[in-house]
Structures are given as structure tokens and as C-alpha cells.
Amino acid sequence: MVPVVAAASEVPRGRGSSPELKVLVGRDVSRAAISGRSLKIIDGEGWTHSCGDRVSVKATRDNRFALTLSARSLPGPLRIFSIDGAVSVDRGLFRGSIELINHAGRRMNVINLVELEDYLCGVVNAEIHSSWPIEAVKAQVVAARTYAFRRMLDSGSAYHLTATTEDQVYRGRSIEDNDAARAVRETAGRVMTYNGEPILAYYHACCGGATDSAADIKDRDLPYTASTTCRWCGDAPIYRWEFTIAARALARLIASSGRPVKQVDRVVPRRLTQSGRILELDIASPGKVVTITGEELRRIVGYQKIKSTRFVVARVGDSFRFRGTGHGHGIGACQWGMRRMAENGYSWQQILQHYYKDIAFSRLR
Ligand SMILES: [Zn+2]
Incomplete structure (x- = not known):
């Protein structure tokens, strides 16, 4: 194990021993x-x-x-x-x-200045549940610590990260418990590195059978997020989903995003990732085709409705039926996969090494 991440000494310290993180907990309030x-x-x-x-x-x-x-x-x-x-x-x-x-x-942002290790205790039960096997909880903690620390190093704004799924969900002290605190304590300061640098450790709820690279999904070159198959999350309760929407309602939503769409006759996937996520799709109406990305469609229709871009879509009468697997963007670790790997005896290090390629583990000083 590499003993120290040099960058850790460059960020402000909290009153205790860990770096001080700035988390946006209230945006634009009066x-x-x-x-x-x-x-x-x-x-x-x-x-x-x-x-x-x-x-x-x-x-x-x-x-x-x-x-x-x-x-x-x-x-x-x-x-x-x-x-x-x-x-x-x-x-x-x-x-x-x-x-x-x-x-x-007359508005303000509300920012919580909190030590990184304390922050993590307020993330676990918002992202997964601390009653999951301890190795899965530890893997979650190390992924969350690494992600937060990377954002701390990169962020140029008044805060490092938000408290929502935009980054990772954080609800503070009210959701802490002993199991979350134990996973934080027993992995204290541990982060994942690639070429000696802390990684931007994306993760998501359920990959639906395979993850994809950040290069494909977010056009960011993060080699440690290479696509990988996941045979672990197939029995997760959120593995399969289905959503049906009236063609007129879909047209209205897409038009509200500023695109010239009055009617939707067909929805045709155009470009896929190697694991089958839809990168781009055509929204076709008479004499017109509008192309949007799969993630943009999720944003427009609702992330809780089209739960992933790993779907097939069919016209059924006056509606479109989306059937998919997985929940989330599909980059990096699959949380339900981590849970099942832990249940099958894998350590937190083995779990993370399955989802992030060629990483090492380091300890923040
Ligand atoms: Zn998975």
C-alpha cells in the first residue's frame, strides 16, 4: 500500500485530523x-x-x-x-x-464545513444501508471518501460538492449509526488512487449487468472506469424497471427542454455503448428528427422514471413503453453488486478492484 497521498497535505485541515470539506446543504435560499x-x-x-x-x-x-x-x-x-x-x-x-x-x-447558499471522516458517517445511510454486510459498507465508504476528496482537490467554487445525487447524498448527523461509524473508522483515511492520484470514484445504485466508462457516458477520460460485466446485481429489487408514457406527454416534455418537437411518432436508439447503454436516440415526427442523448432523456422525463439508459423502447398504442435494467448512470461501482460480492465473501478491496481498474489503495495523511 502507498502510505500517503501527497495532495492531502495541500487541503485545509479540520480541527481534528481529517481534511475539511465544504458541502452545499441549501442552495439559493432566502x-x-x-x-x-x-x-x-x-x-x-x-x-x-x-x-x-x-x-x-x-x-x-x-x-x-x-x-x-x-x-x-x-x-x-x-x-x-x-x-x-x-x-x-x-x-x-x-x-x-x-x-x-x-x-x-437576496439569496444565499448554505454550506456545511465538516471533517471528511465525519461527513462520511452522514453519507452511508443516505446512499446504501449500514445493515448491509460490513465489507460492502466499507467499500461504499472508501468510494465516497475518494470521490469527496477528489472533488475537494478539483473544486474551484465556494463549496466542494452538493448533498444530492448530483454528487453523493449526505444527510448529516441525523442518519449516523454505529455500523456506519465502524466502517468509516476501520477504513480511516483510505482512498483509491490511479497513477498515484485519488480517483473520481463514480458509483451508482445498480448497473443492470455491466458498467460503462466515464469516457462513454460523460465524455471524461477516466481509464479506471473501463466497462466491466457485473454478475452480482441480477437479483437486486431495482434490477428491472418499466415505465410507460403517453406520446403526447413525451412530446410536451421534450419540447419543454427547448427542442422543436410537437409530436413523437418513433423513438429510435442511434448509438450504444459496448454494454448496451443508449448514448443517443432519435425522436422522430413527420418530416423531422431530433437527436438527444440517453442521459438527457432521463433528465427531461425524470431520473426516477427512466432509471437508466440501458433500455428498449416500444410504441404501444398512443404510448411509449420503456423497459430497462439498472438504476443510475452506470459508471464505476454498482452498489447492489458490492452488496452481493460482500455476501459472497469478498473484501472491500476486492470489491473495489472489480469495479475500478488498475487502482491502488492509499491513506490520507
Ligand atoms: Zn451490477
């Missing part, structure tokens, strides 16, 4: 209700204000924030923390502190 024990706010000029156990903050103009319970107005950005290291924002409870950054006039 106000936030914040609570915690003996809250303190550090304003944009460096002054500290005591706020008791509860404060409601509203974004106003000129990068200022109104504290609505005390009628104070403070210059941003604001950093808010409590004496016991956890802060509630609206319905979420987060370790670390909260930063409020003015965004587009």
Missing part, C-alpha cells in the same frame, strides 16, 4: 432557521456575535444578513458554530459549522 447550543457567528469582518440557541437569518442586499430575532444586520459571509460541534439548519443536523454565503442578491 432564509435559514439555525439552532444549536450557545451559537456563535463570525461575520465577514471577523467580529464574533453570541446568538443563544436559535437564530433565523435572512439574506439582504449588499452581502448583508439580517438576524430576524435580534434585528441585527451583519456583513457576510457568516460562519456559525455551536459549543458542542453540531448545528441544525432547518430540518438537518450537521457536524462542524455552517457558512452562509450571499448568492444572487
Whole structure:
């Protein structure tokens, strides 16, 4: 094992031993209700204000924030923390502190500053379930740690990653439990590397029989995400899906994305990946063909409706019926495959090496 990832020393540290991650937990909101024990706010000029156990903050103009319970107005950005290291924002409870950054006039972004290892405890039960076999939970933790750390190194914005499926789902302290904490502790600091660099460890719920490369799906050259067959997820409850939509409704949705479509007569796959995911398809109406990507169709119709681009589509009367396998974009690790591999005795290292090619394991300093 490579002992250290050099890049780890280049990122800010939390008060404990792990790097400090900035996670967007509220996007473009006008106000936030914040609570915690003996809250303190550090304003944009460096002054500290005591706020008791509860404060409601509203974004106003000129990068200022109104504290609505005390009628104070403070210059941003604001950093808010409590004496016991956890802060509630609206319905979420987060370790670390909260930063409020003015965004587009009277709106703000809510960012949780949290140590990487603490963050992971708030990811496990949002992404899978900590009652899964421990080696699968550890594989999930190492994938999530690697992904978050890579985003931390690459991100140029005020935050490193979002708390949704755009990156990985994070719900903070309220979903932590002992099994999640154990998987984090027993893999402390471990990340996957390729050529000595932490990888962008994409993963998804269920591959439907084979994964695909990031080069195919996202046009990103990440050699460690080469397509691989997966014989593990075939009995997953989310393996097969079906969705039917009226032709008129489909035309309306595609038109709402700005494309000149009034009617859909045929939906014809045009270009496939080597594992059979649809890269591009033709939306055909009389005298007109519009080509869109499979992932774009998922975005337009709904990621929970067309669950993957591994589907066949047929016209049935006035409707289109999509039948597919898998759930998610199909790059990197398959979460249900990880679960079944763990049930069959594979270690977290073996599981990850199955889904990511030519990787090594390193430890963040
Ligand atoms: Zn799979």
C-alpha cells in the first residue's frame, strides 16, 4: 500500500485530523432557521456575535444578513458554530459549522464545513444501508471518501460538492449509526488512487449487468472506469424497471427542454455503448428528427422514471413503453453488486478492484 497521498497535505485541515470539506446543504435560499447550543457567528469582518440557541437569518442586499430575532444586520459571509460541534439548519443536523454565503442578491447558499471522516458517517445511510454486510459498507465508504476528496482537490467554487445525487447524498448527523461509524473508522483515511492520484470514484445504485466508462457516458477520460460485466446485481429489487408514457406527454416534455418537437411518432436508439447503454436516440415526427442523448432523456422525463439508459423502447398504442435494467448512470461501482460480492465473501478491496481498474489503495495523511 502507498502510505500517503501527497495532495492531502495541500487541503485545509479540520480541527481534528481529517481534511475539511465544504458541502452545499441549501442552495439559493432566502432564509435559514439555525439552532444549536450557545451559537456563535463570525461575520465577514471577523467580529464574533453570541446568538443563544436559535437564530433565523435572512439574506439582504449588499452581502448583508439580517438576524430576524435580534434585528441585527451583519456583513457576510457568516460562519456559525455551536459549543458542542453540531448545528441544525432547518430540518438537518450537521457536524462542524455552517457558512452562509450571499448568492444572487437576496439569496444565499448554505454550506456545511465538516471533517471528511465525519461527513462520511452522514453519507452511508443516505446512499446504501449500514445493515448491509460490513465489507460492502466499507467499500461504499472508501468510494465516497475518494470521490469527496477528489472533488475537494478539483473544486474551484465556494463549496466542494452538493448533498444530492448530483454528487453523493449526505444527510448529516441525523442518519449516523454505529455500523456506519465502524466502517468509516476501520477504513480511516483510505482512498483509491490511479497513477498515484485519488480517483473520481463514480458509483451508482445498480448497473443492470455491466458498467460503462466515464469516457462513454460523460465524455471524461477516466481509464479506471473501463466497462466491466457485473454478475452480482441480477437479483437486486431495482434490477428491472418499466415505465410507460403517453406520446403526447413525451412530446410536451421534450419540447419543454427547448427542442422543436410537437409530436413523437418513433423513438429510435442511434448509438450504444459496448454494454448496451443508449448514448443517443432519435425522436422522430413527420418530416423531422431530433437527436438527444440517453442521459438527457432521463433528465427531461425524470431520473426516477427512466432509471437508466440501458433500455428498449416500444410504441404501444398512443404510448411509449420503456423497459430497462439498472438504476443510475452506470459508471464505476454498482452498489447492489458490492452488496452481493460482500455476501459472497469478498473484501472491500476486492470489491473495489472489480469495479475500478488498475487502482491502488492509499491513506490520507
Ligand atoms: Zn451490477
